[in-house]
Amino acid sequence: MPNEPILIRCKSCRTLNRVPADKLSANPICGNCKKPLEFPRFPVNATSATFEQEVFDWPEYVLLEFWAKWCGYCRMVEPVVNDLASWRAGRLKAVRIDIDAEPILAKRFTVKATPTFILFKNGTQLGRIDGAPKEKLHLVQWVDQYLK
């Protein structure tokens, strides 16, 4: 990963902070209000109530996954999504949506297969995978090709 600054929006005052990638592990604080900057190291579950904030308000990359409890491949790929959320924390946020709990969101994104992955940066769609990637590792490579 290049050491480009990572954009993190402060949850308290909403100031956009630029944090050097190598300073992420040093508990960075907001330049404006001095509160700790928060970024998840694990996938976040979104609902229609939190979707806009979790996905479109995030200034960096979002890996959005539409999944279902009954989907075997979703369970298989879950550790890979967890790893991505941890390895790329700050740069990438993984957001999961349960299609049975959130049918309106599933319809809005025309989800026809699970898992469906959509990658966003700052609210713009960069890529999409409908249905299971061929290999689990393929997902990591697919995401990393966009993370510049």
Ligand SMILES: [Zn+2]
């Ligand atoms: Zn702040």
